[in-house]
Amino acid sequence: MKRKLAAVAVLSATALLTGVIQVSTAAQAAPTPSPQAQAAQQHATALKLAAGQAGPLAKALKLGDKEQLVAKDAVVDKDGTRHLRFERIYAGLPVIGGDLVVHQKADGSVKSVDKAVAARIALPSLTPKIAADQAVAQVTAGVKATVGVSADADESPLTEVHRAGRAELVVWATDGTPRLAYRTTVEGLRADGTPSRQILVTDAADGRVLATHETIETAAGTGNGVFVGQVPLTTTQSGSSYSLKDASRGDQSTSDLNGGTDGTGSLFANTSNNFGDGTVNSRESAAVDAQFGAATTWDFYKNTFGRSGIRNDGVGALSRVHYGSNYVNAFWDDSCFCMSYGDGNNDTAPLTEIDVAGHEMSHGVTAATANLNYSGESGGLNEATSDIMGTMVEWYANLPSNPPNYWIGELINLRGDGSPLRYMDQPSKDGASADYWDANVGNLDVHYSSGVANHFFYLLSEGSGAKTVNGFSYNSPTYDNSTLAGIGRDKAAQIWYRALTTYFTSTTDYAGARAGTLSAAADLYGSGSAEYNAVAATWTAVNVN
């Protein structure tokens, strides 16, 4: 049995497919606590236990009367053995290096204690020699020099300082000689565009830098996706863990919804920095497709149009995989600035092909620019924009496992017969899309009225008639039986992007698209240029006059 998804979620999202969004009833059954939820509950209980022990343990450990323990984490073994982790506070100040773990038997008796630093804390004074704002000024001035000697040789130097936080007074105990210090967070940008967020600890007596910690760490990981094959991934390292979070591309990340239909899911992370095995047996494989698709889409927009992210604000989007149950679709949702991929029929056929990724994120670009209404002719133009840019992303990626072409979703096999979801060279080959404009085209579903613009884009790129491009055979007809040569997909994409971002509005229809792309071609190549004339002739060839 198939049911419609809650209306709110559907209305705010732009999906890949037309028709009913399918979710099995299982996804909406009464909630029974998942293993994750049970583990979270157990952890909360253990943490409460640790918090209750903080006072008695401080006494038992004979800490000074200015010292306090604050519960940070707790692990309870199956046999009841407890491992309670605490941070320390001295006279109200956080102690860096004051952390300790108390190991208790099930009955609460202390077995042993592991301390980060053995030294006793007894400071003669709590008054720093350097004032807080002076400390911030020193840190900000010195930060470029200190970053240059970072332990990671491949970290490029800090070129911009954007913000320095307040200097917080702390006790520095890590080196075994507890003393007053300042902890300051400095945010900036490295020469290669990677953001930097450093925590610096400086001596409150002489301003010397005691420690620097870059909290944004990128690492070169490897992925094996379902569709992308083996690809490099820029991941984030935190201790021994690597996650699918890309600080070099606006922190865009990929999470596991684990069959759920809302929330942010859990970020994919492991200790090997190798993700997926290329099959759906690994939950990470679809995530590799999604993360690599997002990275390629980012790079395509940046290197082709100078656009920094979907909203052109440098912020990366969240990708969510394993959405719902038997969900045969993928969609962009502007309200969460996130995209979601179902796992397809029997949850074994994820919709994570790269042109789908590019398609979905381009809906975000459209929302941030022309914001074409998702109905009528403007809806068709909205869908076509996603098919055009999704296809361009596929060409940009140029993967051996997914040779680029002018078809949409040719690998995800949604029809079950191995055929593509949509054809740009002759849209009517899908049995429903329009090849040419007519007065009724705006009444079609937006995934079919898009055909006119998809056809325009193919003809403008490659020209009409039978030809083989990159090993794929096409035979693209024209309404007026004209013969077109095409100007190449790169120029066609430049014209479409400029029209989208400069001339199209929420109500642009096909006539308006002709006018907008002609203006764009005039801007880019000159009025009356070969490119300009090609745009005019190509619209005529799909009956838009």
Ligand SMILES: [Zn+2]
């Ligand atoms: Zn779409």
